Amino acid sequence: MQDAQPKTMYLKDYRVPDYLVDSTDLHFELEPKATLVKSRLEIRRNPEAGQGLPPLLLNGIDLELLSIAIDGSILSSISYQETPEGLSVSIDKPEFILEIHNRINPEDNTSLEGLYLSNDMYCTQCEAEGFRKITFYPDRPDVMSKFTTTIMAPADYPVLLSNGNEVDRGYCDDGRHFVTWEDPFAKPAYLFALVAGDLEHVDDSFTTVSGREVKLQIFTEDKNIGKCDHAMQSLKKAMRWDEEVYGREYDLDIFMVVAVDHFNMGAMENKGLNIFNSACVLASPETATDSAFQRIESIIGHEYFHNWSGNRVTCRDWFQLSLKEGFTVFRDAEFSADLNSRAVKRIEDVSLLRTSQFSEDAGPMAHPIRPDSYMEISNFYTLTVYEKGAEVVRMIHTILGSEGFRKGSDLYFERHDGCAVTCEDFIAAMEDANQVDLSQFRRWYSQAGTPELNVTDHYDGSLDVYQLKVRQFCPATPEQDEKLPFHIPLKVGLLGSNGADMALDEAGATQCVLEVTEREQTFEFKGIKEQPLLSLLRGFSAPVKVRHNYSREQLLFLMSNDSDTFNRWDASQRLAFTALDQLQDAYRQGRNLQLPPEMIAAYRDILIDRELDPALAAEILQLPSEQLIAEESESIDADAIFTARHFARETLANALVPELKERYIELSTEKSYSPNAKDISERRLKNVCLEYLCITKSTEALGFAQRQFEAASNMTDKAAALSALINYADDQQADQAIKQFYELWREDTQVIELWLALQSSSSTRGTLENIKALMQHSAFEMKNPNKVRAVIGGFANRNFSQFHKSDGSGFEFVAEQVITLDKLNPQIAARLVIPITRWKKYAGKLAEKMKAALLRVADSGELSKDVFEVVSKGLKN
Ligand code: B3K
Ligand code: ZN
DSSP: OOSSOOOOEEGGGOOOOSEEEEEEEEEEEOOSSOEEEEEEEEEEEOGGGOSSOOOEEEEOSSOEEEEEEETTEEOOGGGEEEOSSEEEEOOOSSEEEEEEEEEEOGGGOTTOSEEEEETTEEEEEOTTTTGGGTSOBOOSTTOOBEEEEEEEEOTTOOEEEESSEEEEEEEOTTSOEEEEEEOOSOBOGGGOOEEEESOEEEEEEEEOTTSOEEEEEEEEOGGGGGGOHHHHHHHHHHHHHHHHHHOOOOOSSEEEEEEESSOSSSEEOOTTEEEEEGGGTOOOTTTOOHHHHHHHHHHHHHHHHTTTBTTTBEESSGGGHHHHHHHHHHHHHHHHHHHSOHHHHHHHHHHHIIIIIHHHHTSTTOOOSSOSEESOGGGGOSHIIIIIHHHHHHHHHHHHHHHHHHHHHHHHHHHHTTOEEOHHHHHHHHHHHHTOOOTGGGHHHHOOSOOEEEEEEEEETTTTEEEEEEEEEOOOBTTBOOOOOOOEEEEEEEEOTTSSBOOOSTTOOSOEEEEEOSSEEEEEEOSOOSOOEEEOSGGGOSSOEEEEOOOHHHHHHHHHHOSSHHHHHHHHHHHHHHHHHHHHHHHHTTOOOOOOHHHHHHHHHHHHOTTSOHHHHHHHHTOOOHHHHHHHOSSBOHHHHHHHHHHHHHHHHHHTHHHHHHHHHHHOOOOOOOOOHHHHHHHHHHHHHHHHHHHTTOHHHHHHHHHHHHHOOSHHHHHHHHHHHHHHSOHHHHHHHHHHHHHHHTTOHHHHHHHHHHHHTOTTTOOHHHHHHHHHSTTOOTTOHHHHIIIIIHHHHHOHHHHTOTTSHHHHHHHHHHHHHHHHOHHHHHHHTGGGGOGGGBOHHHHHHHHHHHHHHHTSSSOOHHHHHHHHHHHOO
């Protein structure tokens, strides 16, 4: 693979920094290929770090050092050494001013870390370790400093932004201009940001609860200025929500958001200057789908909430990443739930967790939400740290209740404001504010893997006692063979034969949280007058898998009666899984495939139930994705999964045509677009009906799709119709729609990303040949992560049948792209390689072919740290 293995970092090796940086004064002279960076740092020995004056260690990557001086004296090369990490400088006094001049090359920076150019706009991305690509610095989150930043640029970069408040601006003799920004809050270097470009902005303001006026600005290229309104409204809602729900007020006079086309992830919470992937901030009804509107609302909320959970209180080291990310995802999920449909939000989040986080937990990169080690921290911005991390915070919320949780978060913010802290500090604040003991609960932070609960029950009618026996088990994960029992809040209810919740105690509570702490534990409910039906893990109260021997009748009963909406949906999932398993077995054994008539009847009931939230109906009708079925399988048989699911959908479609048609027509009313929960949910069901109808490939159904494609005035309906045509129309009709759509939207970057994704994820049109053709299209750009995610990511992650082609061509293709991308953008390459690291879960030849593709990446020469870590863990036995 390569000669020198990258170094592994361990949590147990954490040491406080030797030196502190009280102030950081930065000066940038922007030039595309040769930007000059001058820094002036006030440094002192950290009193907590022990005696003596050890060398000062500064991180630096791809920097051209011009000069280094201490207290005004230029250092000769004997006073400092270049190291693999950066510089080691000899120190002979406890306090000093360090001045460094260095040059960087933003234009050639395709890693999109540090300072780079995107469409002629300068921007930065410093989390986690990007600041070291800007200048030599102790680039670690526990070094917090007050930053002042001066940006000097030619006049054709009129907008010059950094963190904090603007304190000066002016012109230089040579025609350049400058702006100086001062951030009064000490922060780690990963929260530093700089933007320079020819940008327009939309302005608004927000009055905080204590009456302070905050200026709000969203910056983007001129052509996108009409797409900022939704983000601005979302920002104001988020600011109000954080005041009301967490008592958190904004702290600077200005809050800025900038949209950037080239960005490795969704957005970044830099202090006062959030930088966003354009796809996560720009929207208009004509160009963005409902899910884009919702994604924007939640990401705007997420980054804003980081101002407290992340910025004011930050992480001591990167092992603590979930401290800010898990907590902030929990906060943004609750924000979205409060603003939209709580049940639908929960279903979407749990689907993502089950599909992608559970498979991470079962794969070679499995890690606890607080990892013990890493080679490259960028590889740990995972669903485990984010989404499972949020579930762990949610469990604390469930155990303590809303009020107790709020007391805990108040204490956490009060105790640690302005500090860099640990997950342990968060749990301790929750404990201390509530006088509870969360010792065992802490195992969620240190043990990886998805726990499984086996639940059996027994009803004794002569004593009116209902007993639940719960056994827990967690599969082994890399480096962790044995797991200790988890503390699991298991929310349950009991349904009577009339479908209503039974009273579980004398006070009449209809649900309770069982605290499962042992490997095996029995719970008893008294005064239960009839055999109840168990509603388990309500609201998905813990990130676990629950096994219980439900009969088909019981699941159907739960589907129609459970008072917990999430569990109504979950019952439908269990029912679908059973049917899909049986179909897979029949396929493997060469028997005729058949869908149980009760299942068809149940789906008909869902479709005609006008009382049911249409979004919930849509979620139920969808059937679990192939990826989720794969995750649930002991050994993945891709062919059987695809065939079974396809058959089930085709059968349902053919059996339910009249009901689908009626519902589709009924929901196809002309009204002006609004991304509110009710309208979104109606559009969702309408478009699920359209898709099912098109599965039948009838002329009538494809006619509906064609008409909707032509008439739609919003992108949700337009894209749904295009998707139906791409997947189910004949080549001619599909080709024409694809072409027409492109001609209409070729100037709109976000719409074209959607256009690419719809094709790459299509099981019919997303053939390898077509994917390669898309990569030759002028709309594709290998240096743009959104385009890579749309085309190559869409193929590897959302095009189950083509990616898993039995000849292994899909795996080989992904391997080739990873090798190419690793030279341009290691972070993106390391994400893309993940689908081919899961080879152990596959049956037969597919496993061999997938492993061969992974080996090909491993043997391709020098790899980045990012790709090396994922590939080497993927190949480990
Ligand atoms: N904190 C950033 C993620 C940075 C990822 C760096 N590889 C966005 C977020 O979670 O809010
Ligand atoms: Zn975050």
